[in-house]
Amino acid sequence: MPSDPVRGVRTIDASEELVKSGLIKKLATVGLAAALALTAAACSKGGTTPGTQAAGGPVELSMWTHNAGNKGELGAIESIVTEFNASQTKYQVKVQAFPQDSYNQSVVAAAAAKKLPCILDIDQPNVANWAWAGYLAPMEGMDDVLSKYLPSTVAKWNGKTYAYGYYDVSLAMVTRKSILKKYDIREPSIDQPWTGDEFMAALEKVKASGDFDYPADFATGWTGEWWPYGYSPQLQSFGADLINRSDYKSAEGVLNSDKAVAWATWFQKLAKDKLIPKKSSADPALDFVNGKSAFLWNGSWTAISTREKFGDDVLFAPPPDFGNGPKVGGGSWTWGISTNCGDAAGAAEYMKFAAADKYVAKVAKDTNNIPTTDAAAAQVPGFEPGGANDIFRQFSKKYTTMRPETPGYPFIATEFAKVSQDILAGADPKSALDQAVKNIDANQAANNYFQ
Numbered sequence: 346m347p348s349d350p351v352r353g354v355r356t357i358d359a360s361e362e363l364v365k366s367g368l369i370k371k372l373a374t375v376g377l378a379a380a381l382a383l384t385a386a387a388c389s390k391g392g393t394t395p396g397t398q399a400a401g402g403p404v405e406l407s408m409w410t411h412n413a414g415n416k417g418e419l420g421a422i423e424s425i426v427t428e429f430n431a432s433q434t435k436y437q438v439k440v441q442a443f444p445q446d447s448y449n450q451s452v453v454a455a456a457a458a459k460k461l462p463c464i465l466d467i468d469q470p471n472v473a474n475w476a477w478a479g480y481l482a483p484m485e486g487m488d489d490v491l492s493k494y495l496p497s498t499v500a501k502w503n504g505k506t507y508a509y510g511y512y513d514v515s516l517a518m519v520t521r522k523s524i525l526k527k528y529d530i531r532e533p534s535i536d537q538p539w540t541g542d543e544f545m546a547a548l549e550k551v552k553a554s555g556d557f558d559y560p561a562d563f564a565t566g567w568t569g570e571w572w573p574y575g576y577s578p579q580l581q582s583f584g585a586d587l588i589n590r591s592d593y594k595s596a597e598g599v600l601n602s603d604k605a606v607a608w609a610t611w612f613q614k615l616a617k618d619k620l621i622p623k624k625s626s627a628d629p630a631l632d633f634v635n636g637k638s639a640f641l642w643n644g645s646w647t648a649i650s651t652r653e654k655f656g657d658d659v660l661f662a663p664p665p666d667f668g669n670g671p672k673v674g675g676g677s678w679t680w681g682i683s684t685n686c687g688d689a690a691g692a693a694e695y696m697k698f699a700a701a702d703k704y705v706a707k708v709a710k711d712t713n714n715i716p717t718t719d720a721a722a723a724q725v726p727g728f729e730p731g732g733a734n735d736i737f738r739q740f741s742k743k744y745t746t747m748r749p750e751t752p753g754y755p756f757i758a759t760e761f762a763k764v765s766q767d768i769l770a771g772a773d774p775k776s777a778l779d780q781a782v783k784n785i786d787a788n789q790a791a792n793n794y795f796q
Contacts, residue, residue, distance in 0.1 A: 395463040396687030403437045404688050406695060407462035410440065411448035411678070421711040425704050429695055436691045438464065456480050456685075463686035464695060469676030470570065470748050470758065472500035472508050477752035477795055481507045482682045482689060490700050495738075497675030497745045498717040502752075508679035509696075511705045512714035515740040516578065516673040517661040518544075519633065519641040519651060525660070528554065528639075533662050535739055541582075541611075544665035548620045551639045559622050561640035562632060563615070565769060566625035572762035573748060575642065576612070578664065578672035581746050583608035587761055588785065593751040594794050596785045600761075601778040608667070609774035616769050623769060645737040649713060652733075661736050664744065675745035677714070715741055752795040756788045 395407040408426065412419035419442055426438045441462070443451055449471065455461045456478070467475060475481050483505040484491075491499050491509055500508040518539075525532050530547045533539045539547070551560040564575060577587055585605035588596045599605070616623040626632055633641040634654045641647065651659045664671040680699070682692040705721035708714075709728070715738050716722040727734040748754060764781040768774055789795070 406438045408464040409462045411445040413442035417711040421708040461683035461685035463692045473502040474752040494717045508681035510679035511708035515737040538663040539665045541667040558637040562629040562638040563642040564629045573758045574674045580608045581672045582667040584669040596782045601782045673744045
C-alpha cells in the first residue's frame with residue numbers, strides 16, 4: 346500500500362492504545378516531556394498562542410496537515426491559504442506540514458501540552474474520538490454549505506458537525522471486459538451488481554482455467570486501517586456490522602451474529618481454496634496490471650495505472666451483493682477547528698472561505714479523488730456526470746456505509762483487523778468473532794460507553 350495510504354485508508358495509530366486504556370482524556374500514556382518535545386518546534390514559530398495577535402499585525406492562525414510527503418494535496422491546500430490570506434487583512438493562516446506516519450501521534454502529544462493549532466486535518470475515522478477527547482470544537486453556521494457535500498465527507502458526532510473534507514474515494518471490483526467475455530461472466534452494472542453466488546461462480550470459473558496465479562486479489566498484504574476499510578463493507582453486505590449502531594454500546598449479536606459468521610466463513614474460504622492469496626504483495630494493483638489476477642478489490646486510486654495499461658478494457662465493477670446490498674466504506678481526510686484556538690471566529694471564517702466549490706474542485710483535481718460537491722465535480726475532468734470517473738462518485742453516493750462514528754472506533758478497528766487476519770489464517774470463525782466481541786465490549790464498558 347502506498348506510504349500515503351490513498352484516501353480513506355489510514356494507519357491505526359497510538360490513540361488506539363489510549364482508547365483501550367480508557368485514559369485518552371487524561372492522556373496518561375503520553376508523557377508531558379515527550380509531548381513538549383514533539384510540539385516545541387511546531388509551536389514555537391511566532392511565539393504566540395494559536396489564534397492570537399502579534400503586536401501590530403494580523404491574528405496568526407496556525408494550521409497543521411499530514412501532507413508533508415504529498416506535494417499535490419499540500420500544494421492545493423497552500424493555494425487556498427494564500428487566497429484566504431490575500432482576501433482580508435485581519436487573519437494570516439500559517440501552514441505546517443507533518444509526515445503522515447507521525448502526524449496523529451503529534452496531535453495527541455500537542456493536546457497533552459495544550460499546544461494544538463487552530464486548524465488541523467483529521468482522518469475521518471478519528472473525528473469522533475478526538476471530539477470526545479476534547480481536541481475539536483463543533484462547527485457552527487455551515488449547515489447550508491455542507492448540505493451540498495457528500496455525507497461521507499462531513500464528520501459528525503453526537504449530532505454536531507466537527508469536520509469536513511474535500512473528497513472521498515470508493516472501493517470497486519476492478520476487472521477487464523475481455524476477461525468477463527472470455528469466461529462468459531455477466532458484466533455487472535450499478536443497478537444490477539453481481540450476487541454473491543455469481544461472484545463466487547466467476548472466481549471458480551477463472552480458477553479452473555489456470556490462466557492466473559489467483560482469480561482475485563483482495564490486498565490482504567496491507568495492514569492497519571485497510572482491514573476495516575476494505576473488509577467491513579463485505580461484512581455489512583452479509584448483514585452484520587462492527588457494532589450495534591442503535592446506541593454504539595455493544596458488538597454482541599452484531600459482530601458475532603450468524604451473518605457475521607457467514608461472512609467469516611466465506612472470507613476464510615477465499616484463502617483456503619486459493620481464490621485469493623492469503624497474503625498479497627505490497628502492490629496488488631501492479632500484480633493485476635501484470636496479469637497475475639483477474640479481479641482486484643481495490644479503490645478508485647487504481648484508475649490511473651489500470652487505464653494506462655488496459656484503456657477502455659478496464660472495468661470498475663460495483664461490489665458484489667452478498668444479501669444486503671453492495672457496500673463500500675466512506676470518509677477520508679477532513680478539516681476541523683481545535684478547542685485550543687485563541688480566535689475561533691477567525692478559524693471559522695477560514696473554514697467557511699475554504700469550503701467553496703472551486704476549492705473542493707482544486708483539491709480533488711490535484712489528488713485525483715472524488716469531489717464532494719456536484720458543482721465541483723462538474724469542474725474536474727473525468728468526474729463530471731458521465732465522465733470516466735463518475736462511476737466512483739455514484740458508488741460513493743449509493744453504496745457508502747460509514748465506519749462507526751463513535752469514539753470507540755480506533756479500538757474496534759484494531760480488533761476487527763486482528764480477528765480478520767486470524768480468520769484468514771484458519772481460526773474458527775465463531776470463536777474468533779466471540780472473542781473480538783468480548784474485547785470490544787470490555788473496552789466500551791471501561792470507557793463508560795464514551796458518554
